[in-house]
Amino acid sequence: MQRVGVFVCWCGSNIAATVDVEKVAEVLGQEPGVVFSTHYQYMCSQSGQELIQNAIREHSLTGVVVCSCSPRMHENTFRKTCEKAGLNPYMVEIANIREQCSWIHKNKEEATQKAVILGRAAIAKVHLNAPLTAGTSPVKKRALVIGGGIAGIQTALDIADAGFEVDIVEKEPTIGGKMTQIDKTFPTLDCAACILTPKMVDAAQNEKIKIYSYSEVQSVKGFVGNFRVTIKKKARYVDETKCTGCGLCTEKCPQKKVPNAFNLGLDQRRAIYIPFAQAVPKIATIDADYCTMLKTGKCGVCSKVCTAGAIDYKQTDRFIEEEYGAIVVATGFNPIKLDQYDEFAYSQSPDVVTSLEFERLMNAAGPTGGTLLRPSDGTHPKTIVFVQCVGSRCDDSKGKSYCSKICCMYTAKHAMLCREKYPDTDVYVFYIDVRTPGKNFDEFYRRAVEEYGVHYVKGMVGKVVPENGKLKVQASDLLGNRQLHIDADMVVLAAAIEPDKSARPLATMLTASMDTNDFFTEAHPKLRPVESPTAGIFLSGACQGPKDIPETVAQASAAAAKVIGLLAKDSLICNPCTAAPDELMCNGCSSCEKVCPYGAITYIDKEFRGPNRTTLVRRVAQVNPAVCQGCGACTVACPSGAMDLKGFSNKQIMAEVDAICR
Amino acid sequence: MMDTIKRISGVNPRKCMKCGKCTASCPAFDEMEFHPHQFVDMVENGRIDQLMQSRGIDFCLSCFACVERCPRNVEPAKLIEAVRLAVVRQQGGDHLRPEAIPHLLDENLPQQAITAAFRKYRK
Numbered sequence: 001m002q003r004v005g006v007f008v009c010w011c012g013s014n015i016a017a018t019v020d021v022e023k024v025a026e027v028l029g030q031e032p033g034v035v036f037s038t039h040y041q042y043m044c045s046q047s048g049q050e051l052i053q054n055a056i057r058e059h060s061l062t063g064v065v066v067c068s069c070s071p072r073m074h075e076n077t078f079r080k081t082c083e084k085a086g087l088n089p090y091m092v093e094i095a096n097i098r099e100q101c102s103w104i105h106k107n108k109e110e111a112t113q114k115a116v117i118l119g120r121a122a123i124a125k126v127h128l129n130a131p132l133t134a135g136t137s138p139v140k141k142r143a144l145v146i147g148g149g150i151a152g153i154q155t156a157l158d159i160a161d162a163g164f165e166v167d168i169v170e171k172e173p174t175i176g177g178k179m180t181q182i183d184k185t186f187p188t189l190d191c192a193a194c195i196l197t198p199k200m201v202d203a204a205q206n207e208k209i210k211i212y213s214y215s216e217v218q219s220v221k222g223f224v225g226n227f228r229v230t231i232k233k234k235a236r237y238v239d240e241t242k243c244t245g246c247g248l249c250t251e252k253c254p255q256k257k258v259p260n261a262f263n264l265g266l267d268q269r270r271a272i273y274i275p276f277a278q279a280v281p282k283i284a285t286i287d288a289d290y291c292t293m294l295k296t297g298k299c300g301v302c303s304k305v306c307t308a309g310a311i312d313y314k315q316t317d318r319f320i321e322e323e324y325g326a327i328v329v330a331t332g333f334n335p336i337k338l339d340q341y342d343e344f345a346y347s348q349s350p351d352v353v354t355s356l357e358f359e360r361l362m363n364a365a366g367p368t369g370g371t372l373l374r375p376s377d378g379t380h381p382k383t384i385v386f387v388q389c390v391g392s393r394c395d396d397s398k399g400k401s402y403c404s405k406i407c408c409m410y411t412a413k414h415a416m417l418c419r420e421k422y423p424d425t426d427v428y429v430f431y432i433d434v435r436t437p438g439k440n441f442d443e444f445y446r447r448a449v450e451e452y453g454v455h456y457v458k459g460m461v462g463k464v465v466p467e468n469g470k471l472k473v474q475a476s477d478l479l480g481n482r483q484l485h486i487d488a489d490m491v492v493l494a495a496a497i498e499p500d501k502s503a504r505p506l507a508t509m510l511t512a513s514m515d516t517n518d519f520f521t522e523a524h525p526k527l528r529p530v531e532s533p534t535a536g537i538f539l540s541g542a543c544q545g546p547k548d549i550p551e552t553v554a555q556a557s558a559a560a561a562k563v564i565g566l567l568a569k570d571s572l573i574c575n576p577c578t579a580a581p582d583e584l585m586c587n588g589c590s591s592c593e594k595v596c597p598y599g600a601i602t603y604i605d606k607e608f609r610g611p612n613r614t615t616l617v618r619r620v621a622q623v624n625p626a627v628c629q630g631c632g633a634c635t636v637a638c639p640s641g642a643m644d645l646k647g648f649s650n651k652q653i654m655a656e657v658d659a660i661c662r
Numbered sequence: 663m664m665d666t667i668k669r670i671s672g673v674n675p676r677k678c679m680k681c682g683k684c685t686a687s688c689p690a691f692d693e694m695e696f697h698p699h700q701f702v703d704m705v706e707n708g709r710i711d712q713l714m715q716s717r718g719i720d721f722c723l724s725c726f727a728c729v730e731r732c733p734r735n736v737e738p739a740k741l742i743e744a745v746r747l748a749v750v751r752q753q754g755g756d757h758l759r760p761e762a763i764p765h766l767l768d769e770n771l772p773q774q775a776i777t778a779a780f781r782k783y784r785k
Contacts, residue, residue: 343687343731393679395735432681462686462731476686478699483691 002063002091002127005036005055006119009043009068011098016041018102020112024067028119033127035059044074052078053085063091063126067119069098088131090576090647095122117660124659128652132576137626139225140325141567144169146217146506147330149177150196150549151541151556153203155328158560160208164567167210167322168203169217169231171502174279176200177332181262181356183363185549186413187444193278193365200280213281216502218319220327220509223598223627224536225572227324235315237286237294238272242310245282249302249311250274258290260367264357266375267367272302276365284310326536326563327510329520330556331503333542335495336391340399344387344493349466350375352491355407358414372422374490377469381489384418385473386411386429387461391496393432400496402517405546407494408435412448414492419452428455428486430475438548457484464491497546511599512537520544530559534598535629538562577647578628579635581621584608585642588619592634592643600627601634663710663748671744675706677734684728684738694718698728698738705741714749722746 008025010016021039029037036059040048043066055061064087066078071094079089097115105111143159145152148170156166168175182192203209218230253270260269262276271290274282286294286302293299293313303311335356338346346352351374353361364370374381388407391399408431415427434456436442448454459476466472473486499518507514512532513521520539523531530539540559541552566572581592583606593601603619610616621643623634635643635650644650668674684698691697695718696704704713713719719742728738758780767776 389681389733393681394733395677397735398733432679458682460681460683460686462683462688462727474686476682476684476697476699478680478682478685481697483685483688483697 001033002129003059003061004031004034004063004065004123004126005052005059005061006031006034006038006065006067006123007043007048007052007055008037008039008097008115008119009048009066010039010041011069011102012041015068015098015102015115018105018108018111019097019115020108021115023112024097024115024119027116028065028067028123031120031123033063034123036061043068044077049077049081052081056082056085056087061087063093063129065093065095065119065122065126067095067097067115067122070094070096070100088133090132091126091129093122093126093129095119120662121656121659124655125652128649128655129647132646134576135574135625136571137223137225137574138571139567139569140227140323141165142167142322142324143326143328143563143567144217144227144229144322144324145328145330145540147177147332147500147541147543148172148175148203148211148213149330149332149541150179150199151332151543151552152177152328152330153199154553154556155330155538155540155560155563156203156209157199157206158557159563159567160206162560162564162568163208164564165208165210167212167231167324169212169215171214171216172275173214173236173273173283173285174200174275174281175203175211175213176278176280178356179549180276180278181264181359181363183359183366184413184417186409187438187440189413189417197278197280200278204280211281212320213283214285217506217509221599222323223600223624224566225325226626227327227536229322229324229327231320231322233318233320235288235317236283237288237291237311237313237315238284239310239312239315240281240283242308243283243306244308244310245274245279245284246307247274247284248305248307249284252301252305254299254301255290255292258287263360263367264354266357266360286311286313326538326566328538328540328559328563329503329506329510329512329532329543330540330559331500331506331543333497333546334500336400336498338390338493338495341390341493343463344390344461344491345464345466345471346493349464349471349491351381351466351471351489352464352493354493354495355410355414356495358492359410362414362417372418379489380422381425383426383486383488384415384428384490384492385461385464385471385475385486385488386415386427386492386494388429388431388494389460389496390493392494394496400498400517402496402546403435404494404496405435406497406548409438409441409444409548411492411494412436412445412454415454416444416448416452419448419454426455428457428475428488430457430459430461432458432460438550459484461491464488497542499543503543510534510537511597513597530555530562536566572626574626575628575630576625577630577645578625579623579630579632579643579645580625581623581638582642582644583618583620585640586618586620586638587640587642588621589639591637591639592621595633595637596628597631597633598627598629600624600629664705664708667705667710667741667744667748670747671737671740673702673705673737673740673744675702675736675741678702678706678736679734681733683731683733684736687727687731689725689727690721690723693721698742701741701745702736702738705745710745710748713745714752719745719749 025039095118142165218232255271259265360366461475538559
């Protein structure tokens with residue numbers, strides 16, 4: 001039998017005004033095993049805590065019940081209080097008589113009665129409590145960043161700056177991500193490449209940072225502090241250690257008809273390529289889908305011209321195993337496919353482009369050398385129509401339900417740049433709402449209207465019909481209560497953005513949760529925005545939700561700070577309230593393994609002593625306490641009742657229920 | 663009346679985000695004094711009488727371009743159809759006067775048509 005002490009808190013008048021605390025203390029004092037019972041004005045105060053500590057010493061208490069606020073508020077406080085007085089912190093139970101009693105009841109008599117019942121339940125539970133000791137697990141002082149866009153680069157730079165090793169895994173041949181394709185950045189209009197490429201070089205030259213380009217994460221095992229990751233280095237058929245990035249092969253390759261993915265297919269490149277001049281690492285890659293040598297075995301031009309002897313047609317995918325303490329997801333976004341919105345004639349005319357394509361058409365390093373020309377006939381467009389919210393803010397059946405957030409600003413930027421470079425163009429922007437919250441954002445949009453004379457029209461484009469080299473745009477002007485018919489030369493669609501397709505399988509590997517749109521979910525939408533609910537997984541950039549560059553960089557640094565906080569520790573204190581199987585009852589069915597969201601359960605074959613000195617081998621569940629988060633899913637799934645949660649065992653919960661029903 | 667229109671059409675006008683894509687798509691725009699996005703707004707704000715009196719409702723072709731293109735699945739054309747039905751069903755409207763019938767008759771017109779029209783339009 002435990003020696004239980006009961007401490008009823010008034011919480012000033014929060015509890016005492018509705019609950020007769022004196023009576024609660026008196027009644028609970030009669031409960032079996034209770035050797036001390038009292039009440040006090042503020043149990044969480046210094047003197048309240050001393051009162052508990054003195055009682056533990058004087059009455060040799062082995063269990064403590066505090067009737068007070070929610071355990072979310074002060075459970076930790078009282079655990080520490082008791083620990084200082086020599087009691088195991090897990091011998092403390094909280095009866096929540098504030099949020100679940102005094103605050104929601106008016107009748108003092110009823111509330112008092114309920115407080116007594118809640119107290120009884122806690123006493124019944126504490127009788128079955130066992131001292132628990134939190135274990136520790138070591139931390140591998142190295143971080144993995146998945147995705148080498150601006151988010152991944154910033155996170156890696158910040159982690160490296162704190163002195164920790166970081167690896168970046170990027171699926172493309174170069175790091176830099178979407179920002180490398182962007183021409184200028186709002187609202188300052190500084191050139192994206194000018195501010196990004198130095199960061200790319202910093203990352204490459206930092207001795208703490210290792211870049212795995214043209215690589216993907218193959219599998220993730222382990223848990224916070226001890227992830228074991230397999231990285232697949234895809235065959236690029238070029239020896240990275242030898243290639244100097246001279247680019248001769250990319251000029252001599254006879255296969256010239258490869259759609260240039262970097263320019264979104266607006267022009268063509270060779271089968272061996274370096275995505276762009278400032279690529280990091282600057283190493284050529286052979287596109288196996290188009291290379292004649294790899295397909296037919298006849299060519300080998302690149303190999304002949306390469307003075308470094310870097311071409312290796314026999315290269316295969318390689319797998320690298322590495323250990324990490326923390327993983328940052330920075331997988332980014334992509335514009336959606338526009339097949340569903342053919343009223344805008346995207347598939348019918350090359351002059352209907354997405355905003356990202358427009359970005360390339362305006363870029364000095366783009367297919368037109370920075371001169372805005374129509375993809376169809378290479379002439380200067382005189383009338384340009386921008387359509388906002390294409391696929392954003394839709395009913396679920398028609399597109400993405402969310403606002404893509406960045407389109408209002410980049411469209412204002414495009415419209416402004418058009419008018420600045422080519423004052424003879426007429427620029428229309430059709431909008432539903434102009435959403436420009438952000439530092440200097442609304443001023444930027446107003447400048448587009450007031451100084452640059454962009455025609456902002458409240459309304460939407462209904463259809464675009466290509467006709468005799470023009471694009472007939474039919475649209476509404478809701479404020480003017482009229483329908484507009486514009487003969488446009490180009491139409492630019494602000495396509496919604498969605499998480500990269502690689503995010504979903506990655507989330508499964510990491511057991512990190514996602515929302516219905518495949519954006520990663522935060523541990524708390526306001527207070528823990530850069531952490532995944534899965535310990536040791538952090539979120540950076542647009543993989544968590546649509547974001548512009550300043551926000552992405554801010555979040556990337558925030559994620560880095562969290563990673564540094566984790567890696568700075570030598571070991572992690574685990575939650576001792578973890579699941580544990582009764583191996584004799586376990587029937588090896590794997591139900592628990594399947595429901596465990598953290599991958600904490602594995603099965604092993606274990607020898608058991610049978611009758612008559614025999615041994616038998618049985619398959620039983622094993623819980624890794626360092627990974628288990630104590631969610632209890634396995635205890636519910638287990639058909640034989642073998643799985644139990646320490647500190648919340650089935651017996652304890654039934655004892656509470658019995659006490660309530662008594 | 664607003665509830666009747668909503669019930670007949672099965673449309674929830676509150677889903678509208680006022681983007682105007684319906685009006686942008688409408689081929690009968692020039693014939694109508696109220697346009698598709700306005701129907702939705704008028705139904706939402708209970709201005710049904712004005713809509714019922716509008717000649718424009720008869721010019722809606724029911725081509726369903728607005729229904730097809732609405733990003734939020736509001737279906738404005740169904741609202742117009744419901745308003746037209748409401749006009750037809752209204753009591754005491756006297757759309758067809760007995761004394762006007764002789765002028766409408768011609769020898770090719772089946773008598774059944776007159777009877778049916780009389781039943782439908784004189785309530």
